[in-house]
Amino acid sequence: MGKLSEKETIVIYCGLVNALIDHIDVDFRPSKFNRQNVKFLSNNLLKELLKMEASIYEGREEVELEVTEQYVEAGKFMLNFFKLGLEMTEMDVTRQMNMNDELNFVLRKYGIQQEF
Numbered sequence: 001m002g003k004l005s006e007k008e009t010i011v012i013y014c015g016l017v018n019a020l021i022d023h024i025d026v027d028f029r030p031s032k033f034n035r036q037n038v039k040f041l042s043n044n045l046l047k048e049l050l051k052m053e054a055s056i057y058e059g060r061e062e063v064e065l066e067v068t069e070q071y072v073e074a075g076k077f078m079l080n081f082f083k084l085g086l087e088m089t090e091m092d093v094t095r096q097m098n099m100n101d102e103l104n105f106v107l108r109k110y111g112i113q114q115e116f
Helices: 006-027 035-056 061-089 093-109
Strands: none
Touching: 006 035, 006 061
């Protein structure tokens, strides 16, 4: 994968942080971690990233809203793929490789140029 543009990087960071915040809200289990502190810090990071996003899309509010919707949805998909990745770590190497091959086949079928 080549170096991403500034816009792509900001959108990815926003999506990942937003997914983390959603995870904290929905599925963060009681543990030694301070849930409120993690959420507070994540929200602060998201606010800073959104400032950068706003400066990139300055004066183009319709694009900014579309991008925000895009990274919120992408974050939801990312969590599902992360869970899939966790399940794959429990598989033996042969099953992992077979699943990767099948995922790559499906991605190519839909014209997606990404490989696992």
